Amino acid sequence: MAEAICDIKGIHINPTMLKIFLKCKGIEKTIIITDSYVTPGCEKNKKFNMPNGIEFYAKNGVNYQSKSGHITGSAMTMDLSVRSMIKHTGIGLKEAILMSSFNAAKIIDLHYRKGSIEVGKDADIIAIDEKINIFATIVEGEMIYNRL
Known part of the structure; x- marks a missing residue:
């Protein structure tokens, strides 16, 4: 696994380098982070x-x-980092969410509880639109932020 800091202006990783990085590592081995x-x-x-x-x-x-x-x-916040990865590489929202959730949970060995929505896992969920505007945040089944 490798981490990528994706800012909107490509200051941390140049957009061309980010595309090469993603091509070399692949979606499954990349984690979108902020520092x-x-x-x-x-x-x-x-x-x-x-x-x-x-x-x-x-x-x-x-x-x-x-x-x-x-x-x-x-x-930057994680939503901006995800938005930037999509903008700079052309990947889809589904892939970007995977890199910022499941892959991150996997590297710290919490993927059995976090990082995806499945029966038996913690209900950690965000409600977003196609532009990655956040409308709600649920942590372990409890709504902690609500703009719905």
Whole structure:
């Protein structure tokens, strides 16, 4: 298995390289991830400090060091990462969801409980439309977010 950080602008992985990556690894051996921390969902232009004191800010789903402008990580959510994988590679929604759910559960040996909807598994479900807008989130059978 291999992980891919898929941001909308192709900063973490160039879209051409992402296509090559996916062709080499295949859908079944690729996991869509974010490397985000702290900043997803925070107000624009807010600055943060790392434990080592380095200041950073989020812009367009990417965290940058305030001083140098170097990338310090991601500020994107999983829905954006899935949307970006589809945009950059042309794969279908079904394949992208597999890479962000079942494959991720498999690598940490939780695929017997998580990552797909089957009898006996935890009911971890998101309700989305074709544009990957999230309308509801259910965790272990309990609705924790509802915009339906």
